Amino acid sequence: MTKLPEAKLYIDGKLRRAAGDRTFEVVGPWTGEITTLAADASAEDMNEAIAAARRAFDTTDWASNRDLRLQCVTRLRDLLYANRERLVDIARLEVGAAMGAIFSVQVDGALSGLDALIELFPTVTWEEDRGTAEAYGVRSQRLVVHEPVGVAAAITPWNVPLYINVAKVISGLLAGCTVILKPAPDTPSAAAILGELAHEAGFPPGVFNVVTGADPAMLGEMLTLDPRVDLITFTGSTAVGKRIMEKGASTLKRLFLELGGKSANIILDDAPNFAQTVASSIVCFHAGQGCAIATRLLVPRSRYAEAIAALEQAYQSFSDHWGDPEAPSQVMGPVISKKQMDRVLGYIELGQKEGARLLAGGHARPDKGGGFFVEPTCFVDVSNDMRIAQEEIFGPVLVVIPFEDDDDAIRIANQSEYGLAGHVASGDKARALRIARAVRTGSVGVNGAMAVGPDLPFGGFKSSGVGREWGREGIEEYLESKVIAVPA
Template identity: 65%
Template sequence: MATMAGADTKLVLGETKLYIDGELRPAMGGKTYPNISPWTGEVVGYAADASAEDVEAAIAAARRAFDGTDWSLDKDRRFALVQKLRTLFEENRARLGLIALNEAGAAQGAVNRAHVGMALGAWDDLMGLFPKMAWEQPYEDRVYGPTTHKRIAVKEPIGVVGAITPWNVPLYINVAKVVSALLTGCTVVLKAAPDTPGLAAVFGELADAAGFPAGVLNVITSSDPAMAGEMLTTDPRVDLISFTGSTAVGKRIMANGAPTLKRVFLELGGKSAKIILDDAANFAQEVAHSMLIFHAGQGCAVMSRLLVPRSRYDEAVAILTKAYAAFDAWGDPDAPDHMMGPLISKRQQERVLSYVEIGKQEGARLIAGGNAAPYKGAGFFVEPTCFVDVTNDMRIAREEIFGPVLVVIPFEDDEDAIRIANDSEYGLSGGVYSADVDRALKVARRVRTGTIGINNGMCIAGDIPFGGYKASGIGREWGMEGMEEFLETKLIGIGG
């Protein structure tokens, strides 16, 4: 692995710092924790290990910056600083890729897509949308008695935002939360996932270089997965929590926020269905391309349930068997076309392999993978895996595995496909494939999910809203709707 060869691996990513109240600094007491490479299981850097005192300082700084400065009022200044920050990120694009590869386990092909390329492209989308935001909306005058009343709705930033982000595509999600909050006039405490501190810490480093006012953006990294999040979600000085992660943690965040009536935005899990109808124009190609390999299946919006017509089920199984048997373009950190690398951690590797055993016990038939892959290296590799003869009541069809495990389920007709797709606690993404777009639209409109593509139609991008139904979340990220999550509406009535 070229990026890690030879010298002390600690120097690959170096040592990151906290960013609190305009200062890049170590954690109190100088505590750090190791940043582990998913490719090798070795230390590739160290991160500041924040204490409760550090988190308290970050919350206090964000509150002061919102209440005591004109950050929330000066739109032009905010836009200019966020644009300057974007320029600095562009100048550090190669470094961002190095961090994503080494700490998130992103293969080079995934770095150039969701991990860095799409993250920065979506940032540009937000910058393009911001000037179009409607900060005031007049309503028709209303006569009441002898007086004509003017009414104006104004949009104002909600206040202090706690942004709690995951490890799977951290830069992309950090951009969504931090950039939207900053543009709309909020102040932010960004709390990184312990496994991916570098792609959060870089926000503090470059915000400092860009000259951000003290306290407007604060960045916390900690080895404790819960401490900072518990503080942010229960502190009355924090007005909004924007969280991306598991549904179980999302439920806890809602409960924590209830006593202070925080606004809570949640982007949670998924078990999305890809429905290939019997008339799909490129049936064999679409089935083969269903292999769950991108970033080792570690994505909330991946389509991990493949629904195929029973009339073509044997054909689909044969296609998948051949496609998986021929596939070996994964697991090389230096290959620019590889989309799949290791899982994020030993714990996640063990979790995914436990689901493979569950699938076997439930009676599903394993046609590919199902094993750890030490032949790919010393890291946390799991082979691309596929189960067929799956029924939708099996745990492998109902629970989010978050690994490279595809389950294949047959359906009888369009109604049955819709029923199976909707028979899930989740509703985040999905796809429908048919030569008849009108037929596909009828199916797509009835699948209860926040985003769905027809024939690979784009349904996830920085300029359009993203979010889920049911246990997949509350609210929307990205697009104008995503930025508006960070705003309050004040109605002003003028009499006389």
């Protein structure tokens, strides 16, 4: 594997290194070796980025010039397509993505998502005539105007960084905000390349800024506390999301947060091809590092033994089909870091102590390479009150829980602090839809249908977050509503 170019800052229209030329090392998940260096921004660097974004919003026509915004974003989109191979290298070397994941959400899904946002841009309503009415003795003609919030800070995670960076940055820019992107320290290149290509696309200075740093908290804390920043959009853990909400309260930040998940896949007793449907539920895509991945499998107790047999066979069949960085059909590689590997292995140990039965996997796999490999793992005989059933592991770990009837399945699915996504499989569409409506999550796929897409709003209930990303709704999160009235 080759190394990536140094990831630089993009502040006020300039690509540059951090103050004092400070850098930090980025370790590749496949090899455990250094894959690149990234600019290690100081508080001074971040302060310059905030000032640039504030100035660009307050003193230029970016907020009002929709044609300019669309032109800039379209040029950036074209440059991203032209640099697809670089994006593939970043996803492989820095994110640890397998080639099958690159063809979907890691790279191609991000590019098609950008296309979708550009296509949705004309559907955004900027002004609404609310007609004439009399109130308090005054007859007025009323207009509702939707205008950008201001300076938006995007704090993004390491699991699918390009996809999430695109969702936040492009939506915010199209809405007319100026944007500061602060990526996770594990994946700075997926953000730095956006700054580089925005520079090449001729973005006006300050409207988009990229600030990378080794400290996972310091730069984000600055954005959260600074009164010049009007909006924070964050994707990551629920614990960090709560901290951002708490810290942002002092300046009444607009917040929208896409947080954790422990999604349930409910397979009913009348599901067509029951064994095959159960077998396809193994957690392997991107080593389970996805907030919307269904990591709780709910199966009817009346067919529990059949389900376990299908899973056992599925895991045996999959055992040799992961961990190859060159195989175009594989979707599973390493987890992002040694820290994450230790976390996942800790939960596997916990599950055994809690009394769950380890059906498959459960071990690190150093034979796959020098990186951070955990084999696909499945626990059965799990009760929903176990920590492995309630807490987000963010690794290739599936827990299997039996249920008695439909109402019991709904109860178990909803007995979670999270509510991000879910699935239901049944031969009876009406039955499946009843359960889908009863499950408290932001999206539910029925019988394999895809409820997640860049033209659809994505987000969760409860501790899975606040607000929505993607779709027209994702652009509208960056808008404020203003009422203007004139005498009728």
